[in-house]
Amino acid sequence: MxxxxxxxxxxxxxxxxxxxxxxxxxxxxxxxxxxxxxxxxxSTVEFAPGYRVSGLAHLVLxxxxxxxxxxxxxxxxxGYATTNLATTALSATGDHLRLDGPFGAHAPGLSEADRAAWAALRSRLLAFARVLAPFNAMAPPRIARRAGNDTLRLAKLGLGVRALGKEEFREFLRMILINVADVLEDDLTDDRLRGALAFDATLGAWLGPRSPNSLILLLNRLAGAQGALAVPQGxxxxxxxxxxxxxxxxxxxxxxxxxxxxxxxxxxxxxxxxxxxxxxxxxxxxxxxxxxxxxxxxxxxxxxxxxxxxxxxxxxxSRGGAAKLHLALKGLPDFRGADPTTRLVIAPSVGVVENAFNAVKYAEVPDAPVMEVILPSAHGTGMAPDGCHSLSAIVQFAPHAPENPDAARAQMLEAALRQLEAHAPGLRGLILHAELLMPYDIAAKFGMExxxxxxxxxxxxxxxxxxxxxxxxxxxxxxxxxxxxxxxxxxxxxxxxxxxxxxxxxxxxxxx
Ligand SMILES: Cc1cc2nc3c(=O)[nH]c(=O)nc-3n(C[C@H](O)[C@H](O)[C@H](O)COP(=O)(O)OP(=O)(O)OC[C@H]3O[C@@H](n4cnc5c(N)ncnc54)[C@H](O)[C@@H]3O)c2cc1C
CATH class of the missing domain: 3.50.50.60 (FAD/NAD(P)-binding domain)
Structure with missing residues (x-):
């Protein structure tokens, strides 16, 4: 029955x-x-008394x-605490790069040429992402005759691709197949910009910026909300x-x-x-x-x-390379003057992102992981006791099946804290409680293979x-x-x- x-x-x-x-x-x-x-x-979880963070995913994209x-x-x-969240690509010297709005890029020493190249690249990527976005809102077509595809809708999407024009269509195909590092190194010279984009392209992926086809992941990310990020209230x-x-x-x-x-x-x-x-x-x-x-x-x-x-x-x-770090802090960490209400990215260059990925290929913990840091308590009340702060970070790359999971977790935590301390001196002294979920912890806790x-x-x-x-x-x-x-x-x-x-x-x- x-x-x-x-x-x-x-x-x-x-x-x-x-x-x-x-x-x-x-x-x-x-x-x-x-x-x-x-x-x-x-989810939102209380990981230490009075300290709350998003338990896994922390940004709406x-x-x-x-x-x-x-x-x-x-x-x-x-509701949202923050929409159109800006990104700060942190520099260990304090010369941070701020990315805001669709095309804004501001940093000490950022050349006019790089600023213009960034705006041109970004505009092209956003146009390609707009072409891809409608494909995400439908069942993929079947490669078979009489497969029951929505041919009218597919034809409309095909027209969207054609509307790019011949030149841009060629470029679109090249971009789908190429690795993100090559594009960044062709078009930009600023390591902060290159590093932040290489990080975004490989966030949540099991590949590095030099792996084939890594650029399509950046397009996929931008297809979401044209790259706009938001922090939900609570x-x-x-x-x-x-x-x-x-x-x-x-x-x-x-x-x-x-x-x-x-x-x-x-x-x-x-x-x-x-x-x-x-x-x-x-x-x-x-x-x-x-x-x-x-x-x-x-x-x-x-x-x-x-x-x-x-x-x-x-x-x-289904290999995962992202770990999740939660810190309960007794004060606000100072990332060398960076705005704590922005998304803080530690990915100083393409090479650092690639090296972090190289380690996990051999089931090892990278010496210098890259990460995306959010301070939820800087975006609203109730996420930490008064005067205190919670920190939420996605840390890459973490091995999904190391030989000794407990030792790898301890080593990864140490590497992540070392990176954080290098960018926010004194942060370690603020830590009351730390929790790190490795990919195998995430698999066990959330059923993510x-x-x-x-x-x-x-x-x-x-x-x-x-x-x-x-x-x-x-x-x-x-x-x-x-x-x-x-x-x-x-x-x-x-x-x-x-x-x-x-x-x-x-x-x-x-x-x-
Ligand atoms: C470290 C990390 C950080 C991330 N950060 C972000 C982010 O900032 N922004 C973002 O958009 N995405 C992020 N993601 C990705 C996002 O969390 C997932 O893609 C998303 O949760 C997938 O949604 P889903 O509903 O398909 O699956 P899930 O969210 O995994 O939900 C599946 C549900 O099924 C339940 N379940 C499993 N097995 C069974 C069973 N046998 N019987 C009954 N129930 C079962 C699970 O308990 C779970 O609740 C992140 C992922 C990771 C690993």
Whole structure:
């Protein structure tokens, strides 16, 4: 007896977006979330008494406008402490570079030529990102005849690409294939600028700025909100809170502490799930908004899948290279005069970013990691006791499978603190409590396979109609009744909801 029309596994932002969209189409939807609260990577946590930070993701960069409007997130309580967050590329000498607005670049010693080259490069990247953005809001096309593609929409998108003009179209193709370091070194001379852009291109990726195709990741990042960054009021948990309220208002049944252990199959189709408690729930539609590799390898199993497909699901690459650092500080650190309400980036050159990545190729901890630092307590009240501050940093690159995980964590913490102290002398003396989540801690805590930001590496060979695998790229899977809706599907991760919304759209279209 079906418990509802659709069961969604995982109450992250993609699961919630998918649930709300399906509920709006008249379906009875249940979301099953293993953790005690909804939201997945979007959470606010108290990591030391009185000190709060976003537990994993800390900046909004690609929250899908369809989700924001469709779920009416503002009405459900989502507000921002800061929008259009500026970036400060920190220099150990105090000669910081500030990037604000779409084209602003200000720094002592920044030449007019570099300023102009930056504006030209940025404008070109933003134009290319505008061409890519609509692809993120639809199921990727299938490379097959009569594949049921939305040909009219695809034709419109094709026109967008053509509208670039012949010259720019050639440049667009070159940019998709090239590594970001080559472009930066061709166009710019300032190491602070180059370092900050190389950092942005590789944030959350398992590749360095000199790895092939790394520039497309920068385009993908800019496709979000044309590069605009925002800090939610109260941390990233505010996004999860608003989505939870919106889903509830839409009639979705939400269950926390409900870990799915198996997808149930009747005949040759998914028919429900079994929780780790043994409880069974039945529905004709099972939608997995968790990692695709875990979905097929552990929840479905080989007996229900074609052998070749099952083997390939085990090959979906999902290495994470980002660690998360939280510090409770008894005072405001001084980053040599940098504005503490900006995003502080420590990535002094392309070479430093590349070297940090080189280490993790060999499962080692880099001597000089690169990082993005936010001081949540500088953006609003309630994030730290009066006069005190919380610090949240994404630190790269961290090995996802070192030989000795405890030793690697300690070594990584020391390397991160060394970098911070070099840029904010005296910071170490302010630390009351430190917490570092390595990729394997993130995997254990948030169910992100390998600790990967996107639930599966975002790289050209795992993008669009190849994501996560060609047979499951339009959200339907080879097992009838089982669909995908998480970041491991197109268009990838971030606190976005895009994959979940696209999946729901596809389900509504296909099952009418
Ligand atoms: C270090 C780091 C920093 C990041 N920073 C940012 C950032 O600043 N901005 C940004 O936009 N993105 C950031 N991200 C990426 C972002 O967190 C993810 O891409 C995003 O959370 C993916 O959303 P999702 O809904 O697909 O999956 P998730 O958020 O992972 O949600 C999946 C949910 O499924 C649940 N689940 C798993 N298994 C089961 C099961 N068997 N049964 C029931 N429930 C289950 C999990 O508990 C989880 O709640 C960061 C990622 C990392 C690793």
């Amino acid at each position: 079906p418990s509802c029309d659709a069961i969604i596994i995982g109450g992250g932002t993609n699961g919630l977006a998918c649930a709300a969209r399906l509920a709006a189409s008249g379906r009875r939807v249940t979301v099953l979330e293993a953790a005690p609260a909804m939201g997945g990577g979007a 690609n929250l899908d406008p369809r989700v924001v409007q469709g779920m009416d997130l503002a009405r459900h309580g989502l 941390g990233m948990g505010a996004v999860a809170g608003a989505m939870t309220r919106a889903a509830t208002a839409a009639g979705v049944a939400l269950r926390c502490g409900a870990k799915v252990a198996r997808v149930l199959v009747t005949g040759d189709a998914a028919s429900g799930v079994m929780l780790d408690t043994g409880e069974e729930l039945h529905a004709p539609l099972v939608i997995s908004a968790i990692n695709p590799r875990v979905t097929f390898q552990r929840l479905v199993g080989p007996q229900h899948l074609d052998a070749g497909f099952f083997t390939r699901t085990g090959h979906i690459r 390998g600790g990967n930001w996107h639930h599966g590496e975002l790289a050209v060979e795992q993008m669009l109609f190849l994501r996560p695998l060609p047979e499951a790229a339009q959200y339907a899977t080879p097992l009838p009744g089982l669909w995908l809706a998480g970041a491991g599907s197109h268009p990838g991760g971030g606190i976005s909801g895009a994959a979940g919304w696209n999946a729901a759209d596809r389900i509504i279209k296909v099952l009418k």
